[in-house]
Amino acid sequence: MVILVAGAAGFIGSHLCKRLLATDTFKVIAVDNFEPYYSPSYKRLRFNHLCPNLEVHEFDLTNKKIVNDLFHDFKFDVCINLAATPGVRSSINEPYKYLHNNLNIHLNLIEATRLNQNKARMIFASSSSVYGEDNFLTKKAEDQQLSLPSSFYAYSKKSCEEISIMYAKSYDISTVALRFFTVYGPWGRPDMAYWSFTEKMLKDEELPLFNGGDMHRCFTHVDDIVSSIRKIAESDRSINNYEVINIGNTLSHSVNELVNEIAKSLNIRPKTKTLPKRSDEPLQIVPEMKKAKKMFDIEPMIDFKLGIKEFVNWYVRDFSELM
């Protein structure tokens, strides 16, 4: 099976490539342009460490010709689109960049899928942020009406989902959109809270806690995410042309709990600073996971406390040594 992993040098992408290469089932074509949302040299280090025998094709996927040539040269069976500029907060300051990059990558990949004879199946990384601010007490189910997006990042993901629906209806392009919930783990993203809190605690700096840390998230370990993507890629289950599926842990934890777990692992008493709640981030967001379980037997399992401890150990021992 020939698989394109777009955004292969990213956090999820590099773990996914490693997982796909663990058996002989897949021929993996890895593409990434090492965009500088966070350190490109860290991305290289991570990819080389996790996938020492795989080459990354350094292409900008917003370039239509490059993407079409890629699909012409390799007859992909599955196209996994993880490539995007991530991050809710910085999208407020850079709307053009988010819309240009995230929409054009997705449109180019799906359009090339349409033009290609093989009609690769698409798997696309959407986000829990598409659920917006709406009623934080209820579990989020895939078929619920979405409220207005509260960031350009969320808007870009919602728009990509809509592009996929149009292509599925008009051209029979089969797409599974995966709404990921706060992914964490070793070799993670330096812009995310679990990383920056660990870094700040080790430097004895203050941690900024929005809404006093009373924000709740379903932290999902990257190993659970890549197992889910792999199951879907391998599945011969016939799906409707378009499916959207939540992939997240169903137990939510507050940011204060996150701080406590990191502090416990580091044996440090953290300094914190309370900031007001941000309008672009919901208080709590919990996935309904019935659909993932029913369709693909997907059920994220990795325990939050063990996962955070594993991340902190990785950061202190392995990462600090490498940098």
Ligand SMILES: NC(=O)c1ccc[n+]([C@@H]2O[C@H](COP(=O)([O-])OP(=O)(O)OC[C@H]3O[C@@H](n4cnc5c(N)ncnc54)[C@H](O)[C@@H]3O)[C@@H](O)[C@H]2O)c1
């Ligand atoms: N990590 C999370 O918590 C989370 C949650 C929800 C959704 N997602 C989505 O999952 C996907 C992967 O997330 P991640 O955490 O691994 O992010 P990441 O930033 O680590 O990975 C994205 C990769 O895409 C690449 N990329 C960006 N623009 C590109 C372009 N024009 N051409 C080629 N490559 C390009 C980047 O260089 C990067 O390596 C993203 O689409 C993200 O929006 C992530």
